[in-house]
Structure formats: C-alpha cells, structure tokens
Amino acid sequence: MRVEKNARGETRIVxxxxxxxxxxxxxxxxxxxxxxxxxxxxxxAANPLRLKEWDYYLVYDADFALALxxxxxxxxxxxxxxxxxxxxxxxxxxSELAVLPLGRMRLPHSSDRGVTAFSNNRVTMxxxxxxxxxxxxxxxxxxxxxxxxxAEMVLDKEPADSMNIAxxxxxxxxxxxxxxxxxxxxxxxxxxxxxxxxxxxxxxxxGLLDWGRGVWTYDNMWYWSAAQGKLDGHVxxxxxxxGFGDTSAASENMVFVDGIAHKLGRVDFGIPKKPCxxxxxxxxxxxxxxxxxxxxxxxxxxxxxxxxxxxxxxxMDFKAVVTDQHQVFGRFDGTVVLDDGSVFDVRQLIGFAEAxxxxx
Numbered sequence: 001m002r003v004e005k006n007a008r009g010e011t012r013i014v015x016x017x018x019x020x021x022x023x024x025x026x027x028x029x030x031x032x033x034x035x036x037x038x039x040x041x042x043x044x045a046a047n048p049l050r051l052k053e054w055d056y057y058l059v060y061d062a063d064f065a066l067a068l069x070x071x072x073x074x075x076x077x078x079x080x081x082x083x084x085x086x087x088x089x090x091x092x093x094x095s096e097l098a099v100l101p102l103g104r105m106r107l108p109h110s111s112d113r114g115v116t117a118f119s120n121n122r123v124t125m126x127x128x129x130x131x132x133x134x135x136x137x138x139x140x141x142x143x144x145x146x147x148x149x150x151a152e153m154v155l156d157k158e159p160a161d162s163m164n165i166a167x168x169x170x171x172x173x174x175x176x177x178x179x180x181x182x183x184x185x186x187x188x189x190x191x192x193x194x195x196x197x198x199x200x201x202x203x204x205x206x207g208l209l210d211w212g213r214g215v216w217t218y219d220n221m222w223y224w225s226a227a228q229g230k231l232d233g234h235v236x237x238x239x240x241x242x243g244f245g246d247t248s249a250a251s252e253n254m255v256f257v258d259g260i261a262h263k264l265g266r267v268d269f270g271i272p273k274k275p276c277x278x279x280x281x282x283x284x285x286x287x288x289x290x291x292x293x294x295x296x297x298x299x300x301x302x303x304x305x306x307x308x309x310x311x312x313x314x315x316m317d318f319k320a321v322v323t324d325q326h327q328v329f330g331r332f333d334g335t336v337v338l339d340d341g342s343v344f345d346v347r348q349l350i351g352f353a354e355a356x357x358x359x360x
Contacts, residue, residue: 031250033161061205077101153189159259167245177214183237184228227351270294304334
C-alpha cells in the first residue's frame with residue numbers, strides 16, 4: 001500500500017488497501033482525504049467485547065441541533081438521540097441500550113453505503129446510505145416525558161474531501177481506531193418534538209457524520225471539535241482532535257473550504273483549567289468548560305476563540321464502567337491559515353468542542 005510523507009512528516013495514505021492485515025493488526029497508520037482503507041470485521045483478532053462500531057450524525061442550524069447515534073460497543077448496544085435548543089441553551093438526551101449485541105446490529109463495513117438500523121418497542125432509528133444520499137429516520141417514544149421525537153432528513157452534497165484516519169495504540173498491536181468524519185453536508189428535512197416542529201433549511205443547516213470502527217483500550221480520554229456553516233459565501237467545515245490512541249503517524253486536524261481539505265498539525269484546545277485540574281477525577285472538575293477556550297496549533301496557523309453556549313453533558317459512573325462526556329456547543333471566532341498561505345476568517349461559526357473520558 002503506497003503512502004507518502006507530508007511537509008510535517010505525517011503519513012498520508014494515497015491508495016486503497018485493507019485496514020487490517022492477516023494478523024488483525026493495522027496495515028498502515030496515517031490519514032487520508034478519502035475512505036481508502038477497507039474495514040472487514042472478520043479480520044479483527046481481538047476480544048469481541050473490545051470492538052466498537054458506531055454511526056453518529058449531527059445536524060444543526062442557528063436554532064436547533066439534532067444528534068443521532070447507533071452504536072455496537074461489544075458488550076452493549078446503544079441508540080441515542082439529543083435535541084439541543086441553541087437559542088435557550090437547553091437539551092434533552094434519551095438512550096436505549098441492548099445487552100451484548102456482539103455484531104448482531106450488523107453495522108455496515110463501509111461509510112459510503114449500507115443500512116444502519118435498530119428497532120425495539122420504544123425506538124426505531126435508521127440510516128440508509130446509497131447513491132450519494134444519507135436518509136436519517138427516527139421515531140422515539142417517551143423521548144421527553146410523554147413526547148415522541150420523530151425526524152426525517154436527507155443529507156447530500158458531500159464534500160470532495162473528508163477526514164479519514166487509522167490510529168493504533170502503543171503497545172497494543174491488535175487495538176486500532178478507524179474513523180471518517182464528513183462535515184458540512186446539505187440538509188433537507190426536520191424533526192418534531194411536542195410543540196417543536198422544526199425544519200432544517202438547506203441554505204442554513206448542515207450535517208456531519210462521525211463514522212468509527214475499532215478495537216479500543218479500556219481507559220481513554222479524548223478531545224474533539226467540529227464546526228460547519230457558510231462564511232463569506234464559502235462552505236466551511238472543521239475537524240480537530242487529539243488524545244485518542246497513538247497519533248504519532250498523523251493527526252485528524254483538518255479544515256475544509258468548499259469541500260477541499262487543508263491539513264493542520266497538532267492542536268491544543270486551550271480549555272480553562274480549574275485549580276485542582278491535575279488531581280480531578282471527573283472532566284467537569286478539571287475544566288471550567290463554560291469559559292472561553294483558545295484553540296491553537298503547533299505551526300501558528302490556527303487561532304480561534306470558542307465561546308460556549310451550553311454543555312451537553314452525560315455522566316454514568318459505575319466505578320469500573322465510566323462515561324464522562326461534555327459536548328460543549330458554542331461559537332468560533334478567529335483565523336486559520338489554509339494550505340496556500342491565505343488567511344480564512346472565522347466569525348460566529350456555530351460548532352462544538354468536547355472533552356470525554358471513558359472507561360469501558
């Protein structure tokens with residue numbers, strides 16, 4: 001499989017090939033702007049309880065965000081939806097769990113085609129991908145009290161480029177993380193929840209996909225941020241992150257202007273720390289998440305201030321199993337230097353930044 005080194009020494013994958021070799025190890029670690037690596041669940045050589053597969057979609061405009069997740073986490077399956085009211089800084093998240101799915105949810109091997117679906121006596125959720133269209137559908141009873149959440153949306157106009165990364169874990173040869181993120185797709189459709197009947201207009205709403213397959217280690221902390229919207233007549237998207245696995249071969253940091261990727265190096269989210277941050281057990285005790293964050297990179301190309309609107313937090317603490325998630329929505333202001341050296345201004349761009357600690 002052919003790879004090349006970019007200007008900062010990162011490994012860029014430039015031709016198709018299998019994600020895993022015959023021993024269940026990553027064939028190559030690095031990044032690409034196309035989904036070149038082929039995932040095959042049958043090639044995984046690790047304990048199936050450690051295999052994590054998920055499809056996550058986030059659609060939003062200036063008023064509302066809707067997040068939908070279908071995940072097979074090995075020992076548990078999860079179907080989750082969140083409705084975020086960006087105007088009033090409120091949210092509702094509801095989830096359903098299934099015990100020991102171990103692949104029976106049959107999530108697709110490809111991010112470009114297939115059906116991801118789940119149904120029980122409370123929720124029916126499905127993502128159908130074919131011919132460049134992504135159809136998202138959900139009916140979630142008793143989502144908020146007695147209110148039922150329903151949604152029908154189509155995402156299209158995928159950008160030419162996307163963020164694709166294959167990441168190992170140091171010292172764990174059969175652990176890996178294969179991830180694709182597609183920002184700034186066009187959205188048609190909407191959702192209904194009680195008195196809210198909201199339509200996402202194609203001119204003002206955008207959707208992103210976070211598609212992941214991998215064998216994880218038990219204890220992980222990561223930082224991820226994404227934003228999308230129209231700025232000065234351009235469709236802009238952003239994906240930034242660090243902390244998850246061994247990213248010495250490549251980072252996942254990219255911005256997209258009219259669908260074309262511009263690769264960044266290492267980033268820091270500049271989250272304000274509380275006095276006891278270095279001894280805190282929980283994310284919210286370590287960081288002052290609702291104060292402005294300062295995003296910078298190691299090459300002087302990224303300089304963004306993130307002003308939070310709300311913290312969509314989710315905490316489960318059973319000692320041996322912990323999920324401590326803080327997805328903070330807000331607005332980005334600042335600049336980013338593109339690959340050609342030009343400066344792109346970012347003003348009042350809605351997005352999110354998250355700090356997550358999981359043990360499972």
